[in-house]
Amino acid sequence: QKEVEQNSGPLSVPEGAIASLNCTYSDRGSQSFFWYRQYSGKSPELIMFIYSNGDKEDGRFTAQLNKASQYVSLLIRDSQPSDSATYLCAVKPGRRALTFGSGTRLQVQP
């Protein structure tokens, strides 16, 4: 079992819709969770992170954690074509380094 799993997609949503991205993680001791965005041919960049004590909203982005089910979600409201990218979920299991999922490709259709 991979430590962090994501559906590879592509997830296709129309412009203006809500895009919902999910990942599951295996280490129950994980305390912090990250979402990175990676445009094609570019390097990953951090867009949001949350700790195990709560959800977080930042503009059009909301990150949510379900500890009981061990999954993290990223909601993108009012999706724009510029949001089209691969979204990487990453988990920090205790004191170890980040572990990344393989990413979900999001396509926002104009």
Place this chain on the structure above:
Amino acid sequence: DAGVIQSPRHEVTEMGQEVTLRCKPISGHDYLFWYRQTMMRGLELLIYFNNNVPIDDSGMPEDRFSAKMPNASFSTLKIQPSEPRDSAVYFCASSLFAGSNEQFFGPGTRLTVL
């Protein structure tokens, strides 16, 4: 700050040749990470350093891979001998300290081994 700098940006080599990838982290960052990204395996951590000391190299695929950090501003990842299955994008990233929430990635080196 210029961000994380990697060189070369592209490398094409033949099987059996030695390849050296270079990274300059952001000044003041204590942690440096080397990743490999492929379509099949996603983004994999190869090794990371804290204050120039290797902390976890369990992701290094085999003895053909080696990494060094001789000082706080420079690291190398070497593959000797290279094989076609090593073809990937190799990213270097740095972060400020252990509890830092953000790793800053370099632009990557696209390696093609023929």
